[in-house]
Amino acid sequence: MKKQEDMSSSPARRRSARSIHRRDFLRGAASLLALVASGGCGSDRLAAITQRHLKQLTRPELKETLERLERQYEAKYGVKFSVHSTPPREETLYAYALDLSRCVGCRRCVKACVKENNSSREGGQTSAHNMPIEWIRVLEMAKDRGVDVTHSTAYYEPAKVPREGHFYMPVQCHQCENPSCVKVCPVEATWKERDGIVVIDYDWCIGCRYCMVACPYGARRFNWAEPHLPKDQVNPHTHLLGNRPRYRGIVEKCTFCIQRVRNGRYPACVEICPVGARKFGNRLDPEGEIRQILERKRIFVFKEEINTLPKFYYFYGI
Amino acid sequence: MEGFVFPNEAHVVWSVMIVLYPYITGLVAGAFVISSLYHVFQVTQIRPIARFSLAAAFVFLLFATMPLLIHLGRPDRALNIMITSNLTSAMAGFGYIYSSYLALVVIEIWFAFREDFIQRAKSSSGLVGSICRIILLGDLYSDDRTREVDHKMVRFLAGLGIPMACLLHGYVGFLFGSVKANPWWSTPLMFVIFIFSAIVSGIAVLIFHYMSIAWLNGWKIDQDCVRVLGRLLWGFLIVAVALEFLEVLSLAYQQTEEWEILNHLIMKKLFWTYVVGQYLIFSLVPLLLLGVNALFALEDRFSNALLWVASLMVLVQVLLMRWNVVIGSRGMREARMNTVHLTGLALLVLAGSATGSFAAEPAAIYGRDPAHSSPAPLPPPERGLPPNPAPNPKPDEHYPVAPPPLSEEFFPCTGCHNAKQKANPERRKLGPPHDAIVLKHDEQNRWCLDCHDEKNRDKLHLANGTLIGFDESYRLCGQCHGPTYRDWKLGIHGKRTGMWNGKKEYLLCAHCHYPHSPGFKPLQPEKAPARPEDVR
Numbered sequence: 001m002k003k004q005e006d007m008s009s010s011p012a013r014r015r016s017a018r019s020i021h022r023r024d025f026l027r028g029a030a031s032l033l034a035l036v037a038s039g040g041c042g043s044d045r046l047a048a049i050t051q052r053h054l055k056q057l058t059r060p061e062l063k064e065t066l067e068r069l070e071r072q073y074e075a076k077y078g079v080k081f082s083v084h085s086t087p088p089r090e091e092t093l094y095a096y097a098l099d100l101s102r103c104v105g106c107r108r109c110v111k112a113c114v115k116e117n118n119s120s121r122e123g124g125q126t127s128a129h130n131m132p133i134e135w136i137r138v139l140e141m142a143k144d145r146g147v148d149v150t151h152s153t154a155y156y157e158p159a160k161v162p163r164e165g166h167f168y169m170p171v172q173c174h175q176c177e178n179p180s181c182v183k184v185c186p187v188e189a190t191w192k193e194r195d196g197i198v199v200i201d202y203d204w205c206i207g208c209r210y211c212m213v214a215c216p217y218g219a220r221r222f223n224w225a226e227p228h229l230p231k232d233q234v235n236p237h238t239h240l241l242g243n244r245p246r247y248r249g250i251v252e253k254c255t256f257c258i259q260r261v262r263n264g265r266y267p268a269c270v271e272i273c274p275v276g277a278r279k280f281g282n283r284l285d286p287e288g289e290i291r292q293i294l295e296r297k298r299i300f301v302f303k304e305e306i307n308t309l310p311k312f313y314y315f316y317g318i
Numbered sequence: 319m320e321g322f323v324f325p326n327e328a329h330v331v332w333s334v335m336i337v338l339y340p341y342i343t344g345l346v347a348g349a350f351v352i353s354s355l356y357h358v359f360q361v362t363q364i365r366p367i368a369r370f371s372l373a374a375a376f377v378f379l380l381f382a383t384m385p386l387l388i389h390l391g392r393p394d395r396a397l398n399i400m401i402t403s404n405l406t407s408a409m410a411g412f413g414y415i416y417s418s419y420l421a422l423v424v425i426e427i428w429f430a431f432r433e434d435f436i437q438r439a440k441s442s443s444g445l446v447g448s449i450c451r452i453i454l455l456g457d458l459y460s461d462d463r464t465r466e467v468d469h470k471m472v473r474f475l476a477g478l479g480i481p482m483a484c485l486l487h488g489y490v491g492f493l494f495g496s497v498k499a500n501p502w503w504s505t506p507l508m509f510v511i512f513i514f515s516a517i518v519s520g521i522a523v524l525i526f527h528y529m530s531i532a533w534l535n536g537w538k539i540d541q542d543c544v545r546v547l548g549r550l551l552w553g554f555l556i557v558a559v560a561l562e563f564l565e566v567l568s569l570a571y572q573q574t575e576e577w578e579i580l581n582h583l584i585m586k587k588l589f590w591t592y593v594v595g596q597y598l599i600f601s602l603v604p605l606l607l608l609g610v611n612a613l614f615a616l617e618d619r620f621s622n623a624l625l626w627v628a629s630l631m632v633l634v635q636v637l638l639m640r641w642n643v644v645i646g647s648r649g650m651r652e653a654r655m656n657t658v659h660l661t662g663l664a665l666l667v668l669a670g671s672a673t674g675s676f677a678a679e680p681a682a683i684y685g686r687d688p689a690h691s692s693p694a695p696l697p698p699p700e701r702g703l704p705p706n707p708a709p710n711p712k713p714d715e716h717y718p719v720a721p722p723p724l725s726e727e728f729f730p731c732t733g734c735h736n737a738k739q740k741a742n743p744e745r746r747k748l749g750p751p752h753d754a755i756v757l758k759h760d761e762q763n764r765w766c767l768d769c770h771d772e773k774n775r776d777k778l779h780l781a782n783g784t785l786i787g788f789d790e791s792y793r794l795c796g797q798c799h800g801p802t803y804r805d806w807k808l809g810i811h812g813k814r815t816g817m818w819n820g821k822k823e824y825l826l827c828a829h830c831h832y833p834h835s836p837g838f839k840p841l842q843p844e845k846a847p848a849r850p851e852d853v854r
Contacts, residue, residue, distance in 0.1 A: 053402050099810075107844035122848070131848045150578050154847055160840035180499060186410035187398040206398055207391015209331040210409050216499035222331055222391065249391030264817040275830070275838065276813030285819070289809035297810065306498045317811060318802075 044068050051203040053188070054240070066240060073245060077234045085240040086262040088195035094256050095196070095283035095290045096267075097299070098170060099317040100147075102277035103138075105161040105168030109269035109278065110136045113172075116257060116268035117243040118235050120227035132228075133221045135254040136172040136269065143167055147300075147314075172269075173198065173219035173254035174302065174310030181211035181220065190251075195262075196283075196311050197255055199241035205250040212251060216303050217310075220253045256280070283311065335389035337644045340490045340512065341519070341637055342382045347487035348520010349375040350423065350479055352547075357476035363546040369430055371524050376423050383416065408493040419479075419486050426475040428453070429468045436460050487516040494643060501576035503643065507565045514558035515636050521551040522632035529626045541618055548625045552608035555632060559601045562639065588646045591638055600635035604628040717807070719824045722788040727751075729788075731775035741772050758835040760798075769794055769833070788828075795827045 047068055057065060066083050073081040113136050114121070120133040139152040143165050152169070162168065179198050182190050189204040190211060212220040226248040238244040239259035246252050257267035261280070270278040281288035290313075293299065299315040349371045355361045356368035386409075387393050403410040436458050439450035451458070491512030494503040525547050532539045566584070569577050584592055607628040611621055728751070735741075745765055748755050757764070771777045777785040778794050786793055796803030805811035812830070816822035831838065 053398075104838070104841060105843060106841045107846075110847075111844050134847055137847065150575065155849060157843070157846045159842065161843045162840065180497075183404075183406045184408060184497075185404055186407040186413070187395075188402040188404045189398070204395065204398055204402070205392065206395045208386075208389065208409060209391070210407070212331045214497050214499055251391075261818065264819050266815060266818050266822075271813075271815045273813060274841065276811065276825070279809065281809075281818050288818075289814075292808040293810050296805070296808070317805065 044072055048072065048203070053204050054201045055188075055191070069240070069244065073236070073238075077229070077231050077236070077245070079231070079234055079236045081236045081238065083238050083240055083244050084259070086259075088193050088197075088262070091282075091284055093196045093283040093311070094175065094261060095281065095311040095313065096175070096256065097279040097290055097293045097313045097315055099275075099277040099279070100167060100169060100314050101316045101318045102275045103168045103170060104275055104277075105138050105140055105156070105163075105166075106274060107136075107138055108272045108274055109170060110134050110138065112268045112272035113254070113257075115233070116235055116260075117254075118227075118229055118238070118245045119221075119252075120223065120225075120229060120246075121233065123228060131224075133223070133252070135219070135221065135252075136170050137218065138168055138170045140166050140168055147302075169314070171217055171219070171302070172312070173256075174217050174308065174312035175256060177309035177311060178307060180214040180216065180306075180308060184210045184214040186210065193241075197241075197258055197261075198253075199255055199258065200251060200253065201241070202244070202246050202250050202252070207249040207251065209251065216306055216308060220251050222251050223248050277317075332644055333389070334641075334645070335385040337637070337640045338385040339382065339389070340487075340493075340644070341640045342378050342385065343490050344487055344512070344516035344519045344636060344640075345523050346375050346378040346382055346419075346520070347483040347513070347516040348518065348522075349378065349524055350483045350520070351517050352521055352524055352550075354476040354480050354483075355550075357473050358480065361546065363542040366540045366543045367524055367528055367547070370528065371520075372423070372427055372430055374524060374527065375520075376427055379416075379420055379423055408489065408496055412489055412493060415482075415486050415489050419482050422475060422479055422482060426472055426479065429471040429475070432468050433460060433465065483516075484513050488513050502569075502580055505565060507561060511558070511561050511565065514554060514561055515639055518551065518554045518558045518632055519636040521547055521554060522629040522636070525551065525625055525629040526633065529622060529629075539618075539622060541621075544622065544625055548608060548621075548628075549612045551629065551632065552605070552612050555601075555605060555608065559597075559605065563597070583646065588642055591646060592642045596635060596638040596642055600631050600638060604631040604635065607631075716790070717792065717824050718822065719789060719792070719826050720829065722791065722826055723829055724788060729776075731770075735775040737773050741767055743767060755834050758837070759833065789826070791833075792827055795833075799827075 047065075051065065052061075054062075054065075062085060066085060069083045070081045073083065113119070114132070114134055117135065119135065122132040137154050139149065139154055140156040140163070141148060141152045145151055147169060156163065156166075175192075175196055175198050177192075177196065179192060182192055182198060186208060187204060187206055189206065190198060190200045192198050207222065209222055212218075212222060223246055227246050229245055234245070235243060237259060239255075239262065242255045242258035257265075257269075260267055266280055267278075270280045279289045279293060281290040283290050285291060293315055294313070297315040297317065299313040301310045301313060352364065353368050353371040353375065356364050387396055390396060399410055399413055403413065405411070432454065435450045435454050439447050439454060439458055441447075442450075488509040491509040494500075494512075495505060495508030498504045525544060528547075529539060529544065531537070566580075569580060607624045610616070611624045611628070616624070743765065747753075769778050771779040771785055774785060777787060778791060779785050780794055781797055792803065792806065796806075802811050806824070806827070812827075813825050814822045827833070827836075
């Protein structure tokens with residue numbers, strides 16, 4: 001199996017002389033082109049265009065990149081931004097559990113996620129494809145059918161939930177141990193970090209959407225247009241691989257709120273859930289909630305037959 | 319059922335460009351196979367079209383990755399695929415196969431057309447002559463021996479090219495067939511279907527172009543050649559259609575979960591493009607026409623007309639098949655893309671490519687350096703990070719709960735109830751100020767003082783008389799709800815906020831469950847997501 005590396009913890013990597021030569025050549029050529037194209041725009045803009053793959057950055061380069069991003073976001077959104085790159089913790093494998101017997105389908109998680117993660121809102125430019133981006137989708141299912149996606153709907157709109165005879169199944173990125181999306185990405189713009197979170201390098205993604213086609217959980221979203229993020233709704237506390245504002249033409253998805261969980265906090269969807277159906281923790285901690293659930297409750301993973309090995313478990317609390 | 323094809327219903331992420339891409343690649347593979355039939359298998363009747371088909375393969379090849387490039391959200395980053403190729407990605411893998419195939423076709427063309435270039439270089443002195451000289455690398459010598467070498471090389475490369483053409487297009491099939499998320503794509507038959515449909519479309523495009531060009535220029539059509547091509551097309555079309563049909567038939571027979579979705583798609587949303595278009599019109603009619611053409615001795619003009627119409631229809635059939643696979647199977651609610659429009663677009667590409675307008679495509683220009691793709695050594699693990707989670711509190715410790723949900727209006731209770739006051743134990747409808755309390759919590763067996771303490775109204779009491787504060791009410795609830803109490807202590811039941819590996823705040827039972835009527839009250843849901851068709 002291919003080794004997974006973490007961008008954030010990679011110091012200057014040894015490269016063969018040849019690859020340095022070639023990469024530098026490409027980079028040089030790209031820089032020159034960009035310089036011509038930008039006609040002497042700010043150096044930040046140039047740096048943005050010639051930005052390399054995050055995993056290839058040396059530590060000082062990473063620092064520079066973070067500072068530049070902060071400057072650029074600040075200029076764009078008019079608030080002080082922090083873009084950090086907190087690395088994975090040792091002996092941590094994040095996992096999520098969702099109690100299907102509690103979820104009432106209120107979609108509070110969906111909206112909290114949008115807010116926390118600077119997702120594109122409603123009311124942007126009226127491009128053909130432009131729609132608000134939501135990483136969580138809540139499916140309404142009939143109790144007498146069980147978990148049956150074919151007969152489910154995400155567009156239920158009753159006055160009150162839960163609706164008689166129905167239960168609800170939220171779906172978001174399952175942070176698979178064997179992620180199909182990572183496998184198909186032609187440019188390695190998405191990878192699995194050491195703590196199990198599947199992340200995307202927004203500056204490297206070419207927007208081919210192969211990952212979206214390959215994801216069995218429909219977890220990924222594409223920015224068909226420039227994301228619509230009003231200045232007064234920005235969350236300026238961001239992670240490089242997480243909720244920093246995105247651009248047109250690239251793919252994004254749930255990262256378990258990497259900007260929060262790497263700093264020890266619960267994801268936003270966990271904290272908002274009014275019924276406490278959402279559980280998060282370290283899969284490797286025998287005392288943690290996740291292990292307790294795995295130990296005491298009956299769980300299932302969605303589409304287990306396709307062997308993606310999700311770290312997102314559904315369970316029945318009662 | 320609204321035809322919800324999870325997860326595919328959300329948005330059609332692969333659109334018309336990804337329809338054209340396998341379509342054009344199929345034309346390449348098909349045209350190449352035909353040229354090889356002459357060069358390798360000595361089907362001499364198709365000699366007039368042998369080199370034309372090679373040139374056609376080359377021209378289509380130059381175009382093949384254009385749709386992919388246009389499809390990208392960030393075409394400016396297309397070169398990233400050269401810098402960090404992911405070896406497990408079918409799309410990146412396609413780049414390798416595509417590049418090597420392009421090299422092979424270029425070399426074969428060089429040998430196949432060498433004589434022509436030499437003559438051209440000798441006869442014209444201007445720019446054309448110079449270009450020919452450059453192409454020939456300055457070597458204008460030719461005699462029987464060099465011609466023999468050219469011949470042998472072409473034959474060798476044509477032979478090598480057949481498996482590569484199959485690989486090229488089989489790989490395009492793999493691009494779809496390897497997607498396990500999509501039940502209609504994820505079948506091993508996908509490769510074979512793609513290869514056969516590629517050959518079919520390749521033959522059809524050659525017949526179509528050959529005849530059209532001949533008619534436009536007033537050339538005489540070589541009847542032997544088109545007759546053989548017509549038969550080949552008929553044969554390959556039978557296999558291709560049969561395979562496509564068998565795939566659906568087996569799914570229909572197995573009646574697995576996927577079939578419910580597919581059945582719905584095929585009979586409703588894709589009825590016109592799939593059942594009517596792909597099968598009833600554009601498969602059956604050409605099969606019939608080609609069959610008549612092959613089995614009966616028709617007059618040349620009539621036979622040619624049949625063949626021309628049939629080949630055009632086959633081109634549409636393959637395009638429809640690609641469209642149904644790529645877009646149709648994504649379960650879009652309505653096939654908004656007008657198929658006539660799409661056909662027009664495709665034919666435009668065909669015409670454009672046939673005139674030989676050459677488009678530079680990055681993937682073909684750059685070679686690849688495998689050193690880039692091999693994983694670099696893992697960096698040393700990071701040390702000195704925050705320590706791992708503090709263990710949960712031991713059972714029966716005091717839990718860090720949020721303050722109990724008591725309103726100042728009522729609490730402290732001793733504001734009204736004093737210790738000397740005798741409580742009324744009668745089960746009754748409560749009057750003001752407690753008239754809002756209607757007990758729906760084992761009300762047959764319980765009344766106020768089973769939980770509230772008579773002597774100290776600011777406290778609750780357990781069954782054994784132990785007084786507890788409202789901030790410990792979980793102990794009271796836990797007396798009856800044992801398993802839930804256990805789950806709550808472990809963090810399985812109820813909400814926790816704060817740090818997943820450190821200080822957290824629990825909620826009391828009473829925060830979510832009103833103790834006098836603990837059933838969870840229905841909520842107003844947040845707005846539903848936008849439907850893709852509402853946005854478009």
